[in-house]
Each structure stands twice: as C-alpha cells, then as structure tokens.
Amino acid sequence: MVEVRLEKVTKTFGKVIAVDNASLMFEDKKLTTVVGPSGCGKTTLLRMVAGLEMPTRGNVYIGDKLVNEVPPWDRNIAMVFQSYALYPHMSVFGNIAFPLRASKRPKEEIKKRVTDTAELLGIPELLDRKPRELSGGQMQRVALGRAIVREPDVFLMDEPLSNLDAKLRVYMRAEIKKLQRVLGVTTIYVTHDQAEAMTIGNTLVVMKDGKIRCIGDPDTVYSKPKDTFVATFIGSPAMNLLEGDFERDKGLFLTESLKHKLPSNVIKVTREKGASKLILGIRPEDIVVADFKAKGFVKTEVYMIEPLGRELLLSLKIGQHIIKAIAPTDIKLEIGGVAWMKFDETKLHVFDGKTDGRIV
Amino acid sequence: MVSLSYRQKRLLSQTIMYAVAAIIVIYCLFPIAWIFITSIKPPGAEFHIPIEYIPSKVSLDNYIEIFVKHKFHYYLLNSLVVASATTILVLAIGSLSAYAIARLRFRFRILSLLTILVVGMMPSIVMILPIFLIIRELGLMNTWLGLIITHTIFSLPIAVWLLASYFAELPFDLEDAAKIDGYTPFSIYRKIIMPLSVPGLFSAGILAFIASWGEFMFALTLTHTIQARTALVLITTLPGAYHLKWGMINAGVILTLIPIIVIVLVFQKWVMRGLTAGAVKY
Numbered sequence: 196m197v198e199v200r201l202e203k204v205t206k207t208f209g210k211v212i213a214v215d216n217a218s219l220m221f222e223d224k225k226l227t228t229v230v231g232p233s234g235c236g237k238t239t240l241l242r243m244v245a246g247l248e249m250p251t252r253g254n255v256y257i258g259d260k261l262v263n264e265v266p267p268w269d270r271n272i273a274m275v276f277q278s279y280a281l282y283p284h285m286s287v288f289g290n291i292a293f294p295l296r297a298s299k300r301p302k303e304e305i306k307k308r309v310t311d312t313a314e315l316l317g318i319p320e321l322l323d324r325k326p327r328e329l330s331g332g333q334m335q336r337v338a339l340g341r342a343i344v345r346e347p348d349v350f351l352m353d354e355p356l357s358n359l360d361a362k363l364r365v366y367m368r369a370e371i372k373k374l375q376r377v378l379g380v381t382t383i384y385v386t387h388d389q390a391e392a393m394t395i396g397n398t399l400v401v402m403k404d405g406k407i408r409c410i411g412d413p414d415t416v417y418s419k420p421k422d423t424f425v426a427t428f429i430g431s432p433a434m435n436l437l438e439g440d441f442e443r444d445k446g447l448f449l450t451e452s453l454k455h456k457l458p459s460n461v462i463k464v465t466r467e468k469g470a471s472k473l474i475l476g477i478r479p480e481d482i483v484v485a486d487f488k489a490k491g492f493v494k495t496e497v498y499m500i501e502p503l504g505r506e507l508l509l510s511l512k513i514g515q516h517i518i519k520a521i522a523p524t525d526i527k528l529e530i531g532g533v534a535w536m537k538f539d540e541t542k543l544h545v546f547d548g549k550t551d552g553r554i555v
Numbered sequence: 556m557v558s559l560s561y562r563q564k565r566l567l568s569q570t571i572m573y574a575v576a577a578i579i580v581i582y583c584l585f586p587i588a589w590i591f592i593t594s595i596k597p598p599g600a601e602f603h604i605p606i607e608y609i610p611s612k613v614s615l616d617n618y619i620e621i622f623v624k625h626k627f628h629y630y631l632l633n634s635l636v637v638a639s640a641t642t643i644l645v646l647a648i649g650s651l652s653a654y655a656i657a658r659l660r661f662r663f664r665i666l667s668l669l670t671i672l673v674v675g676m677m678p679s680i681v682m683i684l685p686i687f688l689i690i691r692e693l694g695l696m697n698t699w700l701g702l703i704i705t706h707t708i709f710s711l712p713i714a715v716w717l718l719a720s721y722f723a724e725l726p727f728d729l730e731d732a733a734k735i736d737g738y739t740p741f742s743i744y745r746k747i748i749m750p751l752s753v754p755g756l757f758s759a760g761i762l763a764f765i766a767s768w769g770e771f772m773f774a775l776t777l778t779h780t781i782q783a784r785t786a787l788v789l790i791t792t793l794p795g796a797y798h799l800k801w802g803m804i805n806a807g808v809i810l811t812l813i814p815i816i817v818i819v820l821v822f823q824k825w826v827m828r829g830l831t832a833g834a835v836k837y
Contacts (some may be wrong), residue, residue, distance in 0.1 A: 248730050267734040274735045280728035284750045297737030341736070351735075 406540030454512020472548025675712025
C-alpha cells in the first residue's frame with residue numbers, strides 16, 4: 196500500500212507562492228494526472244513529492260511515512276523528466292542499470308532486470324547504444340525503463356510526452372497507461388495538456404495559481420465542472436460561457452441580445468441559491484445547429500467556419516456573443532450567412548456570476 | 556587604375572591574408588628555431604662569423620654537457636613533479652569549488668566568485684614577500700611542497716572560473732535524475748559531473764601545468780638547490796662569471812620546451828573543446 200498524501204503543503208520561492216496550501220491524496224495503484232496552465236505549480240508539487248524541493252510549510256507522506264526530511268535518494272521513487280535526462284556518457288544499458296547500481300545489487304541480477312525491462316519496453320536491441328544515437332521516442336522508452344527497473348513505490352512523471360511529435364505522443368500515452376495498469380504502481384503524472392490528462396488518468400487534479408481547483412475522475416470533472424475555470428480549461432474546444440442576469444419570476448437567463456428560458460430544475464436550484472448574476476455554460480458539442488428555421492431554434496450569424504475534418508467548428512454571432520458550436524460537415528452554411536441553433540437543455544451548466552462556482 | 560574582377564579581388568585578398576599569417580608565424584617561431592639551431596651546433600660554434608644559419612656540423616655536445624655537468628635531469632624532474640602535483644591539486648580543489656559555485660544556492664556565491672577573480676588578477680609580485688615569509692615560517696623553503704602550494708594558489712582562480720562556466724552548462728535535470736536514482740550529491744559529482752566534464756578538466760589542467768612549468772619568480776625565490784629548483788630557473792643561472800655557454804643554455808631551453816609542446820599537441824583537441832565550452836551556446 197503506497198499512497199502519497201499532501202497535507203496543507205505550501206511552497207514559496209521568495210515572494211512567489213508556487214503551491215498554496217494543497218491537501219490531497221494520490222491513491223494507491225492509481226494514475227493521477229495533475230493538470231493546469233503553465234506556472235500553476237504542478238511541477239513544484241511533483242518535485243516536492245520527489246524530494247527535490249522542500250515544502251515551506253505542510254507535510255508530505257509516502258505510504259505512512261512522513262518524508263519532509265527524507266532526501267530523494269532515500270525515497271524509493273522514480274521520475275521521468277520532460278527532457279528525459281538520460282546520462283549522455285552511459286549506454287542505454289548503463290542508464291537503465293544506474294538506479295540498480297546505486298543499491299549495489301549483484302551483477303547477474305542487474306543484467307537480468309535490465310534485459311527484462313528492455314524486453315517489456317520493446318527496446319532490447321538498443322542496449323549498447325548511447326543516448327545521442329536514439330530518436331525521441333526511443334529516449335522516452337529508455338527514460339521509462341530507468342524508472343520502472345527499480346520497482347519503485349511511486350512513479351513521478353513530469354510532462355513525459357511533451358517533447359514527442361503528435362502522433363507518437365498519442366501512441367505513448369496509451370503505452371504509459373497500459374504499463375501503469377500492468378505494474379500497478381502509484382503514479383503521479385503532470386501535464387499541461389488537458390486532453391492527455393483526461394485520457395490517461397484515473398483521477399484528475401486541476402491546478403491554477405498554486406491552488407488545487409478540483410479533484411475527481413475525468414468524467415465527472417468534464418461533465419460537472421466545479422467552476423468556470425475548470426469548465427473552460429478541460430475540454431477542447433472550450434466551453435462557451437455567457438454572462439447575464441437571472442430573472443427570478445419567469446426563470447429567464449437574460450443578456451443584451453439573448454433571452455433563454457431555463458429548465459425548471461435549474462430555475463428551482465438557482466432560486467434557492469439566490470443568485471442574480473449568472474454565467475451560462477454550454478459545450479460546443481451540446482449545441483444543435485441547423486441550416487433551416489425550426490421550433491425553439493435561435494437565429495444567429497455565421498461568423499467563422501473551421502473544418503476539423505470529421506466535423507465543423509462554427510463561430511456563431513448573436514449580438515455581442517460569439518458562440519462556438521460543432522456541426523456535421525454536410526450542413527449548408529456560409530460565412531456571413533444565417534444559422535439556427537439550440538442548446539441541449541440537459542447539458543447546460545449554470546455558474547454563479549459572482550463566485551464563478553457551479554450552481555447546476 | 557587597373558580594375559580587378561571579383562575573382563581576382565578574392566585571390567588578392569586571400570594572398571594578403573596568407574602572407575600576413577605567414578609573417579606572424581615566422582615572427583613567433585623564429586626565436587625558437589634559432590635557439591634550436593644554436594643548441595645543435597658544436598660548443599663554441601655559435602660565435603662563429605659569418606653566422607651559420609644552417610649549421611655545417613651537428614653535435615649533441617651541448618645536450619650531453621648540460622646533463623653531465625649540471626645534472627639537468629634532476630631539475631627536469633623537479634619541474635615535472637611540481638607541475639604535475641600542482642595540476643592535480645588545482646583540479647581537485649578547483650573542480651569542487653567550481654561545482655559549488657555553479658550549483659549550490661548559497662549566500663555569498665557572487666562575492667566568492669569575485670574574490671577568486673581578484674586573487675587571480677593580482678600581480679604576483681605583490682604577493683612575493685608575504686608568500687616568501689609564509690613558506691619560510693612553514694619550513695618549506697627549497698622543497699617541492701612549498702612551490703606546489705604557491706603555484707596552486709595562482710592557478711586556482713582561472714581553473715575555478717573555467718570549470719564553473721563548464722559545470723553551469725550541464726543540465727540540472729541530470730543531477731535531479733541521479734538523486735532520484737538513489738545517489739548522494741558526492742557520488743553524483745563523481746559519476747555524472749566528472750565524466751561529463753572531461754574536456755573542461757583537461758583544459759583547466761593543462762593551463763595549470765603550463766603555468767607551473769613556466770613560472771619563474773616564485774621558483775627562483777623559494778628554491779635554491781638541485782633538490783627543488785626547477786629546470787627553467789636553472790637555465791638562468793647557467794651563464795658563468797667568465798664564460799657564456801650559449802649553446803648549452805639553448806639546449807636547456809629546448810629540453811624545457813619539449814614537454815609543453817608534447818602535452819599541447821596531444822591534448823589540443825580537448826583543450827579547444829574546453830576553452831570554447833563556456834562561451835558558446837548550442
């Protein structure tokens with residue numbers, strides 16, 4: 196049982212607060228992704244688990260052990276770096292064997308474990324090469340090999356796929372997920388790519404400005420975002436947000452150019468919360484677009500059409516609002532023309548206009 | 556005015572460039588060539604008139620004389636021991652302090668780097684009296700150790716600066732990775748930093764060796780007998796009161812030059828890499 200627990204952890208560099216009072220638990224045998232825009236403190240969080248940074252305040256536990264004062268070389272963790280950090284003067288074998296040599300294992304055992312690891316990763320023919328003779332994907336595998344060979348308590352991955360090209364990235368994403376399931380080692384995976392975070396993680400942690408904004412499984416975080424930041428950060432293209440007023444009596448959402456009758460359950464909760472300013476959120480794929488007038492549809496102007504291959508990304512203009520929507524490619528629209536749209540009432544997100552928090 | 560085509564202009568400018576380079580090379584090498592020619596003439600022949608630019612008779616008598624009469628090999632040994640020990644000491648102390656300056660976040664980092672620089676820039680003549688007194692009080696006059704310590708002091712600053720800039724180029728991630736792989740800072744220094752810094756260590760080491768080998772003032776002041784006196788200093792004492800054996804003196808100079816030339820030729824590839832490493836960003 197190795198879970199990693201942070202207890203009110205704060206890290207400051209001079210006056211900059213990198214991580215602000217973070218408490219969370221990384222579950223045993225699970226892959227947890229930490230995602231956020233750059234500079235949100237996610238790497239610092241990871242480095243504190245690694246022992247490369249000391250928390251300014253708060254406690255870090257690995258398993259039941261308080262590790263604040265334990266240096267990285269005594270933590271039995273493994274880390275994969277964005278730059279791979281392979282030792283350039285050693286062969287692939289030497290790189291993978293390096294952590295085993297630290298614990299002075301017998302030669303035959305080292306040889307066997309390195310070879311087994313290379314087999315597992317599909318790189319047995321590379322063992323004699325030097326890192327500079329490897330491609331990006333191969334270096335990535337060697338870095339993974341060096342991490343798994345020692346059978347660590349915890350895997351830490353700091354943007355491990357950012358230096359790969361798009362196609363390889365998608366492939367390695369699946370490889371890492373599979374590997375983690377096979378090995379069953381508690382893994383903390385840091386990335387700025389929300390799609391990567393969504394697909395790879397059992398649990399998703401969203402950070403912003405050093406604070407943890409939400410923790411949950413990817414589906415829940417996606418379908419019930421806790422606030423407007425999470426709503427727009429997770430999912431691509433991003434969720435549309437419309438600011439407006441709540442008309443209590445009729446249950447209407449009002450902006451200068453849009454009047455929308457809210458569903459009755461939404462009205463009820465919103466009334467109970469007593470909110471008067473609202474932010475209405477709707478994901479582009481939850482908008483139905485038509486090239487003809489139909490009942491309940493609103494007239495909009497087509498502002499931009501971006502073909503995505505499988506579908507079209509539309510920018511629809513209503514008054515001052517630009518709303519992004521996804522439409523099938525066979526729809527007959529042209530830029531500057533008219534389109535009709537309708538929100539999927541069951542997929543509406545309503546946030547409090549003052550606190551940015553979720554209402555329904 | 557004759558107008559030249561582009562081709563001719565290029566040819567002309569190249570010719571001028573090579574001519575200038577040739578003049579510089581001849582200017583620098585002529586004294587050494589002259590010393591060598593003089594050293595292989597039979598003793599006394601160096602004063603013949605007309606001057607023989609190419610000796611009519613080659614003789615090694617000057618070399619034999621300096622070894623037999625003055626036991627020059629002992630002085631060469633002194634030079635070799637002092638320069639080698641200085642090099643090792645400079646690399647050992649210099650690389651550790653350079654690593655600290657390049658990597659650790661401590662309060663007086665910049666101040667210590669500047670202090671080292673000031674020591675390095677100080678004219679050594681300023682230090683000669685205090686160092687003489689210190690070495691004498693320590694009872695290290697006329698010993699290898701006295702000279703080694705002194706030479707180390709003067710070679711350290713440049714070694715620290717050179718190595719610090721070299722270490723600073725190594726990515727931090729490598730050390731972080733090694734820490735996580737289970738290594739303590741000292742073993743990281745030994746297994747990661749040192750092997751990756753071989754070119755830097757070579758160039759710092761060679762600079763220290765050459766400086767120590769060619770150092771004159773302290774060697775003259777701190778040593779006086781065959782026990783510790785270096786080859787270079789001995790040569791300056793060779794002119795006698797009644798005779799001036801130019802041939803033999805020149806033989807000594809050539810013998811002193813050979814080790815330096817060999818070292819530079821053998822390690823020049825490393826030195827070049829080391830000297831440019833700190834300056835060039837890839």
